[in-house]
Amino acid sequence: MSGSRFRRAPAALVMAVVAGTLFAAPAAAEQPTSTRMTSIIPAPVSAQPNPRADYEITGRTAIHAPREAKGVADYLVGVLGSSTGHKLRIEAPKHNPKHGINLVLGGLDRKRGPEAYDLDVTKHGVVLRANADRGLFAGVQTLRQLLPTKSDARRHGWRVSGGTITDEPRFGYRGAMLDVARHFFTVDDVKRYIDLISQYKINHLHLHLADDQGWRIEIKSWPRLATYGGSTEVGGGPGGYYTQEDYKALVAYAAERQITVVPEIDMPGHTNAALASYAELNCDGVAPPLYTGTDVGFSSLCIGKEITYTFIDDVLRELSALTPGPYLHIGSDEAHSTPEPDYLKFIERVMPIVAKHGKTVAGWHEFLKATPPTSALPQYWGTTNSNTEVTEAAQRGNKILMSPANKAYMDMKYDPSTPLGLSWAGYIEVADAYGWNPGTHMQGVPESAVIGLEAPLWSETLENIDHIEFMAFPRLPAYAELGWSAWSTHDWESFRQRLARQGPKWTEQGVDFYRSPQIPWPA
Numbered sequence: 001m002s003g004s005r006f007r008r009a010p011a012a013l014v015m016a017v018v019a020g021t022l023f024a025a026p027a028a029a030e031q032p033t034s035t036r037m038t039s040i041i042p043a044p045v046s047a048q049p050n051p052r053a054d055y056e057i058t059g060r061t062a063i064h065a066p067r068e069a070k071g072v073a074d075y076l077v078g079v080l081g082s083s084t085g086h087k088l089r090i091e092a093p094k095h096n097p098k099h100g101i102n103l104v105l106g107g108l109d110r111k112r113g114p115e116a117y118d119l120d121v122t123k124h125g126v127v128l129r130a131n132a133d134r135g136l137f138a139g140v141q142t143l144r145q146l147l148p149t150k151s152d153a154r155r156h157g158w159r160v161s162g163g164t165i166t167d168e169p170r171f172g173y174r175g176a177m178l179d180v181a182r183h184f185f186t187v188d189d190v191k192r193y194i195d196l197i198s199q200y201k202i203n204h205l206h207l208h209l210a211d212d213q214g215w216r217i218e219i220k221s222w223p224r225l226a227t228y229g230g231s232t233e234v235g236g237g238p239g240g241y242y243t244q245e246d247y248k249a250l251v252a253y254a255a256e257r258q259i260t261v262v263p264e265i266d267m268p269g270h271t272n273a274a275l276a277s278y279a280e281l282n283c284d285g286v287a288p289p290l291y292t293g294t295d296v297g298f299s300s301l302c303i304g305k306e307i308t309y310t311f312i313d314d315v316l317r318e319l320s321a322l323t324p325g326p327y328l329h330i331g332s333d334e335a336h337s338t339p340e341p342d343y344l345k346f347i348e349r350v351m352p353i354v355a356k357h358g359k360t361v362a363g364w365h366e367f368l369k370a371t372p373p374t375s376a377l378p379q380y381w382g383t384t385n386s387n388t389e390v391t392e393a394a395q396r397g398n399k400i401l402m403s404p405a406n407k408a409y410m411d412m413k414y415d416p417s418t419p420l421g422l423s424w425a426g427y428i429e430v431a432d433a434y435g436w437n438p439g440t441h442m443q444g445v446p447e448s449a450v451i452g453l454e455a456p457l458w459s460e461t462l463e464n465i466d467h468i469e470f471m472a473f474p475r476l477p478a479y480a481e482l483g484w485s486a487w488s489t490h491d492w493e494s495f496r497q498r499l500a501r502q503g504p505k506w507t508e509q510g511v512d513f514y515r516s517p518q519i520p521w522p523a
């Protein structure tokens, strides 16, 4: 142990030495700036730090993993390689894991679910156990947070904080939504976003693939949707679209990070890009011009025309074939130009098409007016704590996905001075993002009826990945904690201290985050 490790806390060192037990100093003196077991976001079920048991990763460290966990092991080699600079080797599992980094499948109580994991860090090594890949992956994210920043590692080595963590999620669905329609974001931008959100155990990425301003996914049977409907964006920029190969690459990249992609084609409103691409989809047979403004509620598919349903069937068939995840999201919000009886007729007609392609229908909560089956996933985006249709759906047995706009919309400004974003649902500072309980937020929607939460990022004002990062960080970790951590761990004071410790890591990762004055960022 080098004395320099204590350079930033000499008083504590003196106290510890006087006490005769070098390691009796408070944890703060042991690991001056690196993340400790008590600093993990999202907070684990339990953590017992042991400052005597830090483990140092070196170029000689091996990762022991069974063949079934090769995906997670490869991922770990990659992330440890880019932080530590060591390319660690993968070896066969040990009969009695102790030394090195051990990924062990099985051995946890099945009832704890596929995302649960136990992590033990001793002086000799790391043992990470889970019943499935998903749990190992979650544990790997925790392990990454136990590593120091690069600048601390230069002084003290790549020390993993010692101790034991037992963990499992509160909700199974922890999502982030990205609107790639209002402004287009490249495959690399989306991959970067996937990397950032996966660090906080987010496990669903909802892609808003079509809106008035742009259609962003290649549909081979209706090619003009992408080539023409995707050719612009808010403000008149060039837009863009994902080829089917691009989309498949995104889905695979997300899957390697245990993230399920949920594609959304918004309908019957928010469809100007489609209507502009094919005149026959319009009731009057005339294609409107492309749209680059930010109004909502002015477009509608033609409910009475058969070709509308042929179109939807084709689009959803191609999209289902590209999407291994269970959900297809049909939007259904703000259909202000569709008369209500038509809207009901439309949703009732489209839901079976989704089912025919083997998928579960998801939609913004307005679609509950059409009483979808209890398997359907309504996403609540309202700003009030009560909504009769949502309560009734919960009573019927639907699980609700919580995205209340005044709490969970990451496109809302932090405060009036935020240069990006909107404010129609209010300002959302970090304390507001953290300060609500998805399990009790809505009257008549008990925790058992909540599948989880999702934090949407609409992109009317966001033009590039820096903008995305600025709006998502540091709020996204707050949503991740609401989704993952037991409510009994909920504590703003603890959260803001833990969040502060993420700042230097984001700086090293080049994340353009908002320095909220509510958070005690290290100098």
Ligand code: NGO
Residues within 6 Å of the ligand: 296, 333, 334, 364, 381, 409, 411, 422, 458, 459, 460
């Ligand atoms: C609303 C609207 C979107 C906007 C967003 C902006 C929903 C579900 N529909 O949320 O079209 O982009 O607000 O905050």
